[in-house]
Structure formats: structure tokens, C-alpha cells
Amino acid sequence: MWRYLLPIALFAILAGFFARGLNLNPGYVPSPLIGKPAPRFELPALKDPAESIGSDVLGKETALFNVWATWCVGCRQEHAFLNEIAKSSGVPIYGLNWKDNRASALSWLATLGDPYVASAFDEIGEVAIDWGVYGAPETFLVGRNGTVLFKHIAPLTPEVWQREFIPRIQADCGAYPCP
């Protein structure tokens, strides 16, 4: 009699472990930057190397800081959505072009559209390291006072935008879209 129960018992134990394994959510790693001021930097602008962009552009209004590159598949995936929110959300997007080729990056923006107010050109990747970036794309939400409010790893999707970004943007600038 008992041997017929053995299979289902083993299965239940297995299923339990799997459920546990899923809850560990391997893809999610919180950032130690959250709640701290955005790391300072000064980099040449992507479009005009003579100009420079620094972290002082952040800390004036609610803004996004998006790490991207032309070699990055996920960046291509989220690009259309970035174009969309650049127009509709009232939140300016600043780009960090990470370890990329300047010419390719410029041509990418020309062909696919440029959602960025400005992009900084981090050829070596030093600034990215300061921001704790270890993959692209990554998007940071920086508050009006220059504090890092949230970090999202992986392409930005409407679901994530809705769930994680909009509430925080509303809390920071009072409404969505930001006035």
C-alpha cells in the first residue's frame, strides 16, 4: 500500500524545493547606492567631446540616468520604450554611453531616435564602476535632491515602469507626468 504513495511523496518534496528556489529570486540584487547621493562624475559629452557633462545635471529635478551601449542587446530592446517615456513622462533622461565606440553610438541615436537630454561618454568605464554598474542596460532614478531612489537592472519595460518607477516619481516631483 505504502509504495504507491512513495512517488507522490517524493514529488511533493521536490516541488517544495523548487518553490523555495524560485523565491530566492536569483536575478534580483539590491544596490547599496539607494538612499545615497548620486556619485559625482565629469565626462566628455557624447555628441561634442569639447563639452563636458557632470553629475551636476542631476540633483535639479527628478531624472533618469540610463546606462547604454550599442553592443548591448537589451539596450536595443528598451530603446523604443525610452523614446516613449522621454516624450510623455516629464522626466528627463541622461545617458551614460558605456565602453562604446563614439561613431557607432552617434549613428545609433541618429537611426533609432535620441531619448536623452544629453549622453556622457564613459569610454573606459570608470564612472560606471562608481555607480556599481556591471551590466547594461541599467537605469537609475535620481531624485530632485540628487539622491539615488531606485536602480533597475535589465531592459526597462512598461510593467516595471508602472510598478517601480511611476510611484517613486510621483512621490518625488508630486505628480506623474512630472510638471
Add this chain to the structure above:
Amino acid sequence: MTPRRQRMVLVGLVVAGVAVSAALALQAFRENVLFFFSPTDVVAGTAPVERGFRLGGMVLDGSVQRDPGSLTVSFVVTDFAHSIPVRYTGVLPDLFGEGQGVVARGLLDNDGAFVAEEVLAKHDENYMPPDVAEALERGRAAAQE
């Protein structure tokens, strides 16, 4: 030999066979379980010295060096808190590169360098293996304290 005796011998052989197989399997298992450690773990002495293990982190920018024309390459694996020099002889995988995540399988040598037998790069250029990502975050957090 009586049939009963025959059967007992047979059973005995089977049991012996199973026991030997189980022992071999267990040994194979123990020898091939590879633990994962970050550079911080290695520096802290948590990583084993005589056994192989997997070392993961990011390839430090500007650290990849090779003797021109030779297959031996050296680079540094870091988790932003600590770094470990790695030596490898062989063909590197396509997605290997500076500033990219990497997992190397090998042994520590007497000088504290890691001699890699196998180098695995990330499976796609965006995301790190979660264990590497976790190690990097811990390293960053530790470095900022």
C-alpha cells in the same frame, strides 16, 4: 552447489556490486562538486587551497595581458573590494573581455594567484551569472564602508 546456495551467491554479488558502485558514485560526486567563491572570499581564506573551485567576478579593465604570440594570458578578477590575479593557457571564450563578468575554474597556486583550467564568460553580454553579481554587490558594499 545447491540452488539455494547459488541464489545466495548471486545476491551477495549483486549487493557487493551495488556497494562498490555507490562508493564510486559518491566519490565522483564529492570530487566534482565545485564551490563558487569571490575574490573577497579567496583573500579571506575561505576558498580551499588544495581543491579546485570556481572564481567569479569582473575582469579588471586594463588587466588583460598576454605574451605576444603565446596562448598564456593573465588578467585580474575583481569584485570591487579585492582582486585576484589569474593565469590561463588556452583559447578564451568569445564573450570574454575587460569589464565583463567571468567565471574561472581552477586552483590557487602557492603565490596566491589563480591558475585557471577553464574560463567561462557570461552567457550574454548583458547579465552576470547571479552568483557573480551577488559577489560584486557584496564587494562594493564592503569597499564603501
Add this chain to the structure above:
Amino acid sequence: MIPELGQFALILALGLALIQASVPLIGATIGRSDWTAFARPMAAGQFVFVAAAFVILAQSFLSDDFSVRYVAMHSNSALPAAYKLAAVWGGHEGSLLLWLMILATWTLAVAFASRSLPDLYAARVIGVLGIVSVGMLSFTLLTSNPFDRLLPAALDGNDLNPLLQDPGLVMHPPILYSGYVGLAVPFAFAVAALLSGSLDKNWARWTRPWTITAWMFLTVGIALGSWWAYYELGWGGWWFWDPVENASFMPWLAATALIHSLAVTERRGIFKSWTVLLAIAAFSLSLLGTFLVRSGVLISVHAFASDPSRGIFILLLLSVISGGALLLYAARARRMESEGGFRLVSRESFLLLNNILLLVATAAVLFGTLYPLFLDALGLGKISVGPPYFKTVFLIPMLPLLLLLGVGMHATWLSTNSQRLAQKLSAAAVIAMLAGILLPLIVYRSASVMTILGVALGAWVIVSALWDPVSRIVRRDAPGVPLTRAQWGMSTAHAGVGLFVLGVTVTSSFGIESDQSMREGDTLEMAGYEFQFRGTRNVDGVNYEAVEGEVEVRRDGRLLTILSPQKRVYRVQRNPMTEAAIDPQLRRDLFVALGEPLGAGAWSVRIQYKPFIRFIWLGALVMAFGGILAATDRRYRAAKDVRTMARTARQATESA
């Protein structure tokens, strides 16, 4: 507009599947034939709508509709048309649609062929398949809709992962899924039997051809995957014991055991509850494989992007389908106790050993694949289990299995005369041992214990498998009863196993690998061949740019061939990709791949000599061919007899 139609088609399919999953099953329980009659039409309708959705998605790809997010993620206007079609199953959502398409096809096939089955039973089988469809359709619609829009539409797509832009990889998912999903059919047969409370030899006869067909697809699918990995991943390996490879291998092992267990049930009516359990296990392992690959719980080269919510859904599906079946088993299996003994030396005995050994192998692979998961779930660390574990632990049950295989084929049912058996096989044994010792020594001039053992076992299996067919052909004077197609199938399939073993043994024992730094003009001697590196040049492909190396291969001073390995960079995704150059021959492959520029004009070059490696995939194909022969044996096609029997039975009960 059209992609929305695709989504609508899936919703309609789900509606029909819900009816298919409920009405016939309830009807069978309460005995209403107007309810059970719903089974076949619903199955047909579901097929039509799933096929429509599939065609619509394919059309979106072929027409470069980048307003569909899935198309934008996996296609590109410069992608060759054939690959645009293959891109349909290049990502998670589309591959699920392929899964659904194949399930609907199998269900339709069962619906057609089931006319010779008792109606009540057929209704239950189709109903159970409907439950599986409902599960997977819901999963697709709720978490993985391939028809989601991307607005505004992308100007051009992300391109298909270059690794997938390859004919081998195009074929691999459809064939593999046909196997994976096909195991749902014996599963449905088993659950239907449990529901009806009884099981007889007929049940085994109905189930077996479906099982063999699914097994055959799985065999070819796995072999394709291995062959693809060999030439596409650039490293010359053909099996890595990667968790995802294991996920397809375990159902194969279980299905193999099931085919053999069904043989016993079909012939002697015993092992019934065990066979039912195996059928449930085989499909459960398929579903488990789906879970492992798509939930993000395991990280691997093959794994689709991880998403925990998908993982939870699949786990629920797995629990309902497999868990439900196992509960049913716990409740009903006792009723299926069978009687029938057999002697120690008998065909049944050998088949029992076959099942035990295959089960041990499956359990060992399962343990190694899941152990890292368990440790991680318990917070005890992150580990990986290396390939040597799997190799050892797989070999331990396989060696006795191969030995017994050669003997078991010739054993008779109920009881076998051991002496006669030994006499019959003694010549084969001698040939095998001679081959084992001579082949390595003469051809390769070296021999180790494992090599001799491997070659001997491979030869043993081949000679033993072909013994009866060949003696029949040779001794035309004493024809006797001609061999049935099933027997030809068995001989062929087992001979395929022997070829496979030969291939693995020789390539593992005598293969040579070398990574070299080479400058233009450098040469390397390997296995009597001379490889000369002639430098590189740049080439342009349809959607990639490449550096192409030129390697001249000579033997005894004569130029044999020029190999051109490439390092490609696909224009859109900009990943470097290695394209190996192979000179293929049955006797040996010569494998050359470019590494990277090492400076000072040198390149790292990987050169490999792989003797008998084609035997590995040839063996698998021969196995599959044997399966086709076995599945199309006349006794499975005697539909008329069963129908007549059923009609006669009905008439008898009506007139009584």
C-alpha cells in the same frame, strides 16, 4: 490587426481546450456518450486555432512586422527568410507557441487514430491531453504572449541570436519538442487507464507505438542538439552534461525504459502498475525540463531569460499535472496488480534489469542536476556539479546494461535455457573480444582497459543485434517464420546503440585536441596530418563581417583540403561568434577553429582530431530508424481487428 487575431485565436483555442478537458472526462465517468463525443471535435477545433495563431506569428516575422515586440526582439530585416521563419521559435514566447502547436498536432493524431479504441477510453485520453493543453495555453496567454505589441514600432529588429542562425538549430527545437511533447500521449494513456480502473495487454499494445514515435523524435532531437553544439559552439565537444541537456536526456532515459516495460506488459500482462508509473514519470520529466529551462532556477547556456513569475506558473502546472497523476496512481494502482511469474533467466528478467539500470542512471543524472538547486534553496552555498561526476555515474549502470543487452535480445519469454543461450552467443562474444583488443591496437596502436571494454561492448551489441537477421538472410535453406518488422526494428535500434558506443569510446580514447599559437606559415603535426596556417583575411556575409583563417591540411605531403574557420561579428548584435571549419568523414573529423589574435601576427588556433565521432550521431539515427520500424509493425496497424472485436463485444452485450 493581424497579431491581435493571433491572440484571439489562442483564446478561442483555450476555450475549446477547456471543453475538451472537462466534458469528455465527465461524460466518461457518468456514462454519457453524447458528452464523450465532444472529445474529437474539440481536439480538431483546438488544432485549427493554434495552427492559425502559429501561422499568424510566422507571417508577422516574414513580413517584418516590428510592431510585435517578440518579432522586434528576435528578427531583423536583413535576416535571411528561412531564419525569419525559424526565429518564430527563437525565444521563449514563440517556442511556447511551437510547444502548443506540436501538442495540438499529437492530440489530433490521437483523435484520428483512436477510432479503433473503445470510445470511453479514447474520450479519457483526449480529455487528459486537453488538460495539458489548458495548462500550457493559460501559461502562454497569461505570462508569455507572443503577440504583445511594441509601440511605437521599432524601426528594425534586434536580430536573431547568431547562435541560432544555423540549419541545425532551426530543426532542433521542432524535432526535440515533438519528442518532449509526444510523451504526453503515453502519459494520457496511462492516466486514462487509471481513471477507468483497469489495464490489460491491449492497453500496452495501444500505447507502445505512440511511445516509440515520441522516443524516436526525442532521439533525433537530442542527437541534432549534440551535433549542433559540436560544430557551432566552436569547442569540439558534443555533450557537456549541461543542466538543460540533462533536462532532455532524462525523459529520453525514462522513455527508453518505458518502451521496454511496455514490451513486457504487452506480451505477458505484468509490470502493469510499474509501466503506468513510468509513463507518468517520463512526461513529468519533460515538464520538469520545461521548468528548469524557463524559470531561471538554473543558469545555463540554453536557458531563456529568467522570470520568476513564469517559474511559479510552470511549477503550478507541474504540480497539477504530475502531482495529480501521481495522486491518482496512489489511489488506483493497487487495483492493477497482475499475476504472472517468470524464471530467473528469462526475457522478463532481462527487461526488468534493463528498467532498473536505466532508472539508476536517470536518478543519478537527476540528482546531479538538482543538487545545486537544493543547496541553494537551503542557503548552503552555490555549487555546480562538474561533468566527470555525470560521466562516472552514468557509466556505472551502462556497462552492465550493454553487456546484458547483448544477451537479453535472445532470451525467451517465461524461461530461457541458459546453456542454449550461451552456445548461441559464444561466437558473438569471441568476435566482440577480438574486436575490442585488435581495433585499438592495430588502428591506433594503443589500448587502455576502458578503451578495450568500450570497443568490445560496442562490437558485442552490434554483432548480437544483427545475429538473427543476418543468419536468416544467410541461411536461406531454413527460412522458418520470417522476422516481423518489430524484430527488425529491435535489431536495428540496438545495433544503433552499438554504433553509438563505438563512436563514444573511440573518440574519447583516441581523439586529440590542441590549442596553438600560430603565425602565417606555422604548421602542426597531428595524427599523421599536417595543418598549415596560411593567415587570415576579411570577409563579408549577408548580415555579418568575419575574419577568415585559411588552414591547409596535408597527409603524406598531399594536399587534402583547405579549412576556413571564421570569427564572425554579426552586424546588429555585435557579438563575436566562432564558426569552426570541419573536414567530415565517417572515419574521422578534422576540426579547426579560430581563437583570437594574440599579437605579433599570431592567432590562437584550436585543432582537433576526432576519430569515429560521426558514429555517435549515426548511431542515434540508426536507433531512431529502428524505432520507426518497430512502431509501424503490423500488429499496431491492425485497427480493423480491434474495431471488429469491439463491435462484436457490443453486439454480444446488446443481445444478451
